[in-house]
Amino acid sequence: MKSVNLKNKIFLFDVNHTLINTATGHLYAMKSMEQELIDNGIEKHKANSIIKHVHYITSLMIAGFLITNEKDWDGVPGGKKAYKEILSKISLHQKLINDKWGFIKKWSREVFLKIAADSVGVEIDNRIIKSVVDAHWHAITKKAKTFISAKILFKELKKHNIPIYLLTSSDGRLLFENGVFSYDPIYSEEFKKRRMEELRKEGLYFNDIIVGDPHDKPSRDYFKKGISTINKVLGRYVGSEDLVVVGNSFEDDLVVPISELGFGMGILVDETIKGAHIEGKIIRIDDLREIISLL
Numbered sequence: 001m002k003s004v005n006l007k008n009k010i011f012l013f014d015v016n017h018t019l020i021n022t023a024t025g026h027l028y029a030m031k032s033m034e035q036e037l038i039d040n041g042i043e044k045h046k047a048n049s050i051i052k053h054v055h056y057i058t059s060l061m062i063a064g065f066l067i068t069n070e071k072d073w074d075g076v077p078g079g080k081k082a083y084k085e086i087l088s089k090i091s092l093h094q095k096l097i098n099d100k101w102g103f104i105k106k107w108s109r110e111v112f113l114k115i116a117a118d119s120v121g122v123e124i125d126n127r128i129i130k131s132v133v134d135a136h137w138h139a140i141t142k143k144a145k146t147f148i149s150a151k152i153l154f155k156e157l158k159k160h161n162i163p164i165y166l167l168t169s170s171d172g173r174l175l176f177e178n179g180v181f182s183y184d185p186i187y188s189e190e191f192k193k194r195r196m197e198e199l200r201k202e203g204l205y206f207n208d209i210i211v212g213d214p215h216d217k218p219s220r221d222y223f224k225k226g227i228s229t230i231n232k233v234l235g236r237y238v239g240s241e242d243l244v245v246v247g248n249s250f251e252d253d254l255v256v257p258i259s260e261l262g263f264g265m266g267i268l269v270d271e272t273i274k275g276a277h278i279e280g281k282i283i284r285i286d287d288l289r290e291i292i293s294l295l
């Protein structure tokens with residue numbers, strides 16, 4: 001570890017579960033959405049049913065993301081069949097987006113909300129969808145907890161004047177117009193950037209934020225956008241070997257930058273391991289503060 005010196009590098013940080021924990025805001029976000037529906041004139045019991053359904057859809061989506069062993073579906077209400085049904089509804093709602101962009105924003109809360117409202121038989125328009133989903137994300141932002149280790153590390157990075165870029169996925173903000181969903185990457189990106197700016201209040205600093213709009217992690221295009229953003233902001237060409245990427249997911253944060261784009265170093269934050277060790281271009285640490293000794 002001693003032979004590694006990262007003082008003159010540029011750091012790119014994944015946000016969720018690397019710098020902050022957003023999981024605690026989930027229930028609060030559901031409550032905020034329910035209140036926003038009520039404020040928009042939806043009857044209380046209907047608003048409650050809609051949000052219960054949004055919660056159910058979200059749980060199924062998380063199960064779909066996490067489950068690797070088919071047997072584990074037995075413990076999920078509705079099981080894999082319900083998950084597949086939700087996926088096909090999501091695809092149907094985003095058919096035009098898929099035709100235009102070649103992908104869909106699977107985690108779009110706008111679409112979850114629309115599916116839930118349909119299931120309760122309540123019509124909602126773009127204005128309601130937008131304000132309710134805004135309420136969801138504002139609640140998540142408000143309740144996000146910045147890790148102490150991140151605050152301490154950023155203080156040290158600042159002392160060394162190290163440039164920092166945040167790497168964060170898209171919120172998948174979609175617009176609902178004339179009965180169909182559409183996607184404007186600038187609209188979606190700007191919303192997420194504004195949300196991330198709140199982190200400055202927590203003592204984090206950064207030169208810019210790279211959001212997964214239009215292309216998201218772990219695509220090559222996403223990380224290439226990161227490189228071109230850095231070159232633009234710093235006003236010079238930066239060699240990819242000077243880039244250090246830090247994240248909690250090997251697949252989403254590190255594989256492409258390290259093995260395809262020649263980044264200098266990848267740091268995996270994994271609480272389950274003890275201490276720090278290095279293997280080739282990957283350093284595994286159990287706490288962000290271990291980076292301080294490498295500066």
Ligand SMILES: [Mg+2]
Binds near residue numbers: 016248249
């Ligand atoms: Mg993460």
